[in-house]
Amino acid sequence: MLEVNRLSAAGLVAERRVGNLRLVHAETDTAVARPLTDLLALTYGPLAVLGDLLSGVAAVEEAYVYGSWAARYAGEPGRVPHDVDVLVVGTADVDDLYDTARAAERQLGREVNVLQLSREEWDRSQGDPFLETIRSRPLVRIQIDEGEGR
Template sequence: MKASAPMLLPLLRSSFQGELLAWLFLHPEGEFSLVELARRFEVSAATATREADRFVAAGLLAERRQGNLRFVRAKTDSVVAGPLAELLAVTYGPTAVLGPLLAETPQVEEAYVYGSWAARYRGRPGEVPRDVDVLVIGDADEDDLYEVSRNAERILGREVNIRRVPRTLWRNPEDDAFLSAVLSRPLVPLNLT
């Protein structure tokens, strides 16, 4: 059965295409092996290779080989690079941007996007959300989280709201009306590695 186009950006054939392009265009200084990208996005090496081949052929990605490894990076000198990066920031950007920012923040144990962005990511129809809601599990400092949200807002071009929840409350969500409501709707885990 063929998967339907992703709700966040139905111009693409798959969510993996959006995640891959967002990761590369929102980290334009980086060069990543296809093995690393397949692992990061939990897809097969064949899938990562197939999509990279398409984007290299289209002039969106540059590639380099080193022995048996193949590396790709965003082609930032392309005429479409700027507009594409902006489009990816407002669609697939939250997972590409927030995970690395929160990974550098002390005492962040887990993090999830919830709300309307998570609903679109999980395939529920609707407009592209105007903000991004993030749930952080742990005892991270509120000032550090505020700084993360402001940095993310600059990159994503929209409001980012971070709510911190202590681990003890996360283990017993039925004791909290907010958490119970959040857990009854789609969540998207952020990769903190």
């Protein structure tokens, strides 16, 4: 309760009362909303979670977030995405990627969809309308650490 009072006093959340309920929501029209959102996304969001999880999967050469989440991350206006679309380039085991997506869903509280392509498919995606669309829209590279399991 004390934290909500502080956030409200700082103008980071707005509140209203309905009976004896106190309803609170983020105040997104402030100058600090975007930097705070970026900080949270980088530390607790899809990039951090997926980077950690994919670092433990063998044969992942590179990975990207695409779709609506990447568009919001790039600053395009719109609603908060309900899912996270992930493109994985490499020859990782499909079951490992499935397990990684489910673990990410548990941490992020939203659906995670993984599309896997071989290096050749990704490099030669011209002529494929779906992959050309992915390439033409925001792509956010996921930092994958070279380490154990890779």
